[in-house]
Amino acid sequence: MLKTIPIEKAVGKTLSHDITEIRPGEFKGPAFRKGHTVCEEEICHFQRLGKNHLYVIDLEKDEIHENEAAAILAKALSGKNIVWENDPKEGKISLFAENDGILIVDTLALAAFNMVDEVMCATLHNHTLVKKGDLVGATRAIPLVMKQAPVERAAAIARQNGQVLSIRPLSQTRVGLVITGEEVHKGLIEDRFAPILTEKVETLGSKVTAIDFAPDDAKIISRVIRSQLDGGCDLLILSGGMSVDPDDVTRHGIRLAGAEEIHYGAAALPGAMFLMAYLDGSPLLGVPGCALYHKITVLDLVLPRVLAGEKIGKKELALMGHGGLCRDCPECTYPHCAFGRGM
Numbered sequence: 001m002l003k004t005i006p007i008e009k010a011v012g013k014t015l016s017h018d019i020t021e022i023r024p025g026e027f028k029g030p031a032f033r034k035g036h037t038v039c040e041e042e043i044c045h046f047q048r049l050g051k052n053h054l055y056v057i058d059l060e061k062d063e064i065h066e067n068e069a070a071a072i073l074a075k076a077l078s079g080k081n082i083v084w085e086n087d088p089k090e091g092k093i094s095l096f097a098e099n100d101g102i103l104i105v106d107t108l109a110l111a112a113f114n115m116v117d118e119v120m121c122a123t124l125h126n127h128t129l130v131k132k133g134d135l136v137g138a139t140r141a142i143p144l145v146m147k148q149a150p151v152e153r154a155a156a157i158a159r160q161n162g163q164v165l166s167i168r169p170l171s172q173t174r175v176g177l178v179i180t181g182e183e184v185h186k187g188l189i190e191d192r193f194a195p196i197l198t199e200k201v202e203t204l205g206s207k208v209t210a211i212d213f214a215p216d217d218a219k220i221i222s223r224v225i226r227s228q229l230d231g232g233c234d235l236l237i238l239s240g241g242m243s244v245d246p247d248d249v250t251r252h253g254i255r256l257a258g259a260e261e262i263h264y265g266a267a268a269l270p271g272a273m274f275l276m277a278y279l280d281g282s283p284l285l286g287v288p289g290c291a292l293y294h295k296i297t298v299l300d301l302v303l304p305r306v307l308a309g310e311k312i313g314k315k316e317l318a319l320m321g322h323g324g325l326c327r328d329c330p331e332c333t334y335p336h337c338a339f340g341r342g343m
Helices: 040-048 066-077 107-114 148-160 193-203 218-230 250-256 298-307 314-319
Strands: 002-006 019-023 027-032 053-057 063-065 092-097 101-105 119-123 135-141 145-147 165-168 174-180 207-214 235-239 261-264 275-279 282-287
Touching: 027 040, 063 066, 063 148, 066 092, 066 119, 066 135, 066 145, 066 148, 107 119, 107 148, 119 148, 135 165, 145 148, 174 193, 174 218, 193 207, 193 235, 193 298, 207 218, 218 235, 218 250, 235 298, 250 261, 250 275, 250 282, 282 298
Parallel strands: 174 207, 174 235, 235 282
Antiparallel strands: 002 053, 019 027, 063 145, 092 135, 101 165, 119 135, 261 275, 275 282
């Protein structure tokens, strides 16, 4: 139950909630924290904040304060490698990444959670790459005082599928590069794929341990694939020969090597001719030529997820269509843009 008292009679009273102060362009946060004892000299400050009355709370048995509710919600929402402090500010608790990795959000469970009246949780997009300590979500109970039943219902929804938010660490993987194409294999042109792909792999914490150049010969490509896997590579990235031209035989070489799960085509631009395959459990990523021109392609959406242990198949490639259109900005700001954010 909430009761109000005039601010002039609040001296010596303890605040039941944070009092927010906003100075446009300078500051937004608690001017006075919950538990603060009001002093005579602070009355004018409260009045400048528009607080001519303060709440006095007398909770009923079935009621709960926003801070206690926020802690219950944060605990229920937080899965593996999500951390938070039980120190609500303005009734809100922030959720952070405990380590580097990829943020996994159960979007359906999050929506069901947010359908409960008087609670909320907002997060970064699913599959966002994050660093240790990054803010990934925040939750709060919206009223200062609310019934306990909705809080418990929301928490039960959050726990139902195990974890609404979690962080999957990226594995440190031994990666092999197979660069295909007659012109590169014969030295007629300088290869530019290997440096680009190596930088992408190493940025994500893995290491390129083998680089081979193969002509447009499916049998040779298949042998190189097998050789790299036998040599200890856990993941292969193949570049070139991914289009529909008759001379582009990389896909055939992948099939000859024994790959059974082959998915050609992704609902993303640039990178529609991307290929995802698995051979004896090892991922094979086929990168089209657009990666030589575009700084960011579908490879940048898929590779972190593969390194995080996710199995990428037809469904995952199809779901990339929502948000999978790069705007080809004059100055690339990825990942701080919409590309890949609908997944």
